[in-house]
Amino acid sequence: MVRxxxxxxxxxxxxxxxxxxxxxxxxxxxVLLDDPxxxxxxxxxLKSLSARGYAVTIKPITHKALxxxxxxxxxxxxxxxxxxxxELGGAVDVAQVVEFVDAGxxxxxxxxxxxxxxxxxxxxxxxxxxxVRGHAVIDHLGFESQLGGEDHAALLADSxxxxxxxxPGGLQGPVLFRGIxxxxxxxxxxxxxxxxxxxxxxxxxxxxxxxxxxxxxGSMGLVALAQLRxxxxxxxxxxxxxxxxAAFQAHATSHSxxxxxxxxxxxxxxxxxxxxxxxxxxxxxxxxxxRVVSGAEPGAVNxxxxxxxxxxxxSVHIQECxxxxxxxxxxDDVQVELQxxxxxxxxxxxxxxxxxxxxxxxxxxxxxxxxxxxxxxRLGYSYIELTETVPIRPFKHHEYERFILQAYPYYxxxxxxxxxxxxxxxxFLYTR
Amino acid sequence: xxxxxxxxxxxxxEFSKSYHKTPQRLKLLDAFxxxxxxxxxxxxxxxxxxxxxxxxxxxxxxxxxxxxxVLTLALRMKASEAGGGVAEFGGYALAMCTLFLASVxxxx
Numbered sequence: 001m002v003r004x005x006x007x008x009x010x011x012x013x014x015x016x017x018x019x020x021x022x023x024x025x026x027x028x029x030x031v032l033l034d035d036p037x038x039x040x041x042x043x044x045x046l047k048s049l050s051a052r053g054y055a056v057t058i059k060p061i062t063h064k065a066l067x068x069x070x071x072x073x074x075x076x077x078x079x080x081x082x083x084x085x086x087e088l089g090g091a092v093d094v095a096q097v098v099e100f101v102d103a104g105x106x107x108x109x110x111x112x113x114x115x116x117x118x119x120x121x122x123x124x125x126x127x128x129x130x131x132v133r134g135h136a137v138i139d140h141l142g143f144e145s146q147l148g149g150e151d152h153a154a155l156l157a158d159s160x161x162x163x164x165x166x167x168p169g170g171l172q173g174p175v176l177f178r179g180i181x182x183x184x185x186x187x188x189x190x191x192x193x194x195x196x197x198x199x200x201x202x203x204x205x206x207x208x209x210x211x212x213x214x215x216x217x218g219s220m221g222l223v224a225l226a227q228l229r230x231x232x233x234x235x236x237x238x239x240x241x242x243x244x245x246a247a248f249q250a251h252a253t254s255h256s257x258x259x260x261x262x263x264x265x266x267x268x269x270x271x272x273x274x275x276x277x278x279x280x281x282x283x284x285x286x287x288x289x290x291r292v293v294s295g296a297e298p299g300a301v302n303x304x305x306x307x308x309x310x311x312x313x314x315s316v317h318i319q320e321c322x323x324x325x326x327x328x329x330x331x332d333d334v335q336v337e338l339q340x341x342x343x344x345x346x347x348x349x350x351x352x353x354x355x356x357x358x359x360x361x362x363x364x365x366x367x368x369x370x371x372x373x374x375x376x377x378r379l380g381y382s383y384i385e386l387t388e389t390v391p392i393r394p395f396k397h398h399e400y401e402r403f404i405l406q407a408y409p410y411y412x413x414x415x416x417x418x419x420x421x422x423x424x425x426x427x428f429l430y431t432r
Numbered sequence: 433x434x435x436x437x438x439x440x441x442x443x444x445x446e447f448s449k450s451y452h453k454t455p456q457r458l459k460l461l462d463a464f465x466x467x468x469x470x471x472x473x474x475x476x477x478x479x480x481x482x483x484x485x486x487x488x489x490x491x492x493x494x495x496x497x498x499x500x501x502v503l504t505l506a507l508r509m510k511a512s513e514a515g516g517g518v519a520e521f522g523g524y525a526l527a528m529c530t531l532f533l534a535s536v537x538x539x540x
Binding site: 400401402409417418420421425428429431 | 456457460461464467468471472474475478482483485486489490492493494496497500504511518521528532535536539540
């Protein structure tokens with residue numbers, strides 16, 4: 001009876017292993033299009049997704065039978081919405097996309113000036129505010145003269161986030177942008193601007209004179225990225241056109257008629273989609289271990305307890321994964337804390353060049369339930385949050401130092417009191 | 433002033449004269465308790481000079497002496513009454529043994 005059960009178990013394990021390997025090989029992307037024509041006009045971008053190894057499914061955003069999950073299984077790993085005035089169709093709504101993100105999946109959302117209320121709400125739920133419908137980003141001094149000569153709403157943007165994880169090597173040329181402004185709350189812990197407006201850009205209605213603008217300059221976002229607490233990633237772009245074939249091919253001409261060469265849209269869109277789909281700037285922490293160097297049990301690896309004032313070495317391996325290849329991470333600002341509610345020790349983790357980060361720490365002179373905490377959050381990189389609980393105990397009764405030289409007078413005093421008691425007692429009892 | 437000094441001298445002389453009549457065994461208890469007190473004071477001075485490092489040892493030694501002093505005085509009070517305090521010696525011995533046990537444990 002035992003054997004068939006074991007066989008069945010082994011078969012199940014093999015099947016799930018095979019399934020997970022197959023799943024790791026090809027992730028599925030659902031692309032929702034506002035207009036079927038976008039499949040033609042944005043073909044280079046959509047093909048680049050398939051070329052990067054995704055199984056791409058393209059559907060109209062208003063599709064009646066649209067669904068992201070079937071019972072409790074998510075049907076897709078990533079979601080791309082090239083949206084505008086249409087609302088989400090089928091079983092998909094804002095709540096479900098938020099649930100999709102909460103499950104750790106990534107979303108790339110691109111909208112334009114005709115953005116629907118539902119997509120604005122979705123963007124807001126993901127941490128990025130989209131300006132009101134009908135507004136556009138305008139720049140009277142930074143517009144592209146061939147495409148935006150009329151309304152100054154096609155502009156060349158080049159202020160990008162300085163992060164090697166998002167844009168390695170920076171931006172080669174300006175990004176052609178026509179669309180709506182975004183904003184990220186100043187106190188946002190998750191979202192940041194990947195492409196922001198030039199100092200002369202503002203958000204307004206094209207062709208209408210206006211004296212003030214709520215969104216303007218460098219604090220106005222054109223493309224925003226977010227790294228959520230569960231390491232799911234979001235990209236929100238205020239422009240649909242920047243992903244189009246036409247924009248990928250365009251040559252920029254400044255408002256003064258000066259040729260600026262080819263725009264960098266293709267490289268920029270590839271960079272933000274790679275970042276948003278967790279292909280870049282992903283940190284993996286493995287092999288957390290700690291070892292007593294000197295103290296109660298020298299050499300003990302991952303002991304259950306430390307004794308106060310032990311000297312301990314903490315180490316962890318961190319790798320940085322970019323586009324499928326993982327290399328040792330070379331950050332110099334990783335810290336580890338030993339905390340019991342408050343951090344008692346905070347120490348730099350030094351790496352040896354091959355991804356092993358370690359620190360030599362003297363355990364505090366306080367006992368209780370302590371834990372190691374590595375909490376690493378840097379712009380553009382996925383978060384590292386590691387905790388390992390190790391209680392610290394005081395000295396045991398027999399572990400204290402004995403027969404200390406300077407304590408001999410005290411020993412002598414107690415001995416003399418004992419001897420005195422014996423002598424006095426005997427004398428007291430046997431004399432009259 | 434001089435008169436006061438004279439009267440103090442008188443008191444001391446009177447005291448030493450009457451103390452000579454005190455039984456030998458009470459004198460012994462007095463000597464032991466004074467000795468214990470002196471040892472305690474010495475240890476306190478020593479700890480002030482050398483530092484409090486083995487603080488547990490200092491506490492054990494110091495309070496062992498103070499405890500001995502107090503217990504011995506208590507026995508002396510009983511011994512000066514009628515009956516000579518022999519009956520109370522059992523309690524004294526038990527208290528002393530408990531004190532020594534605690535001191536030795538604590539001295540490290």
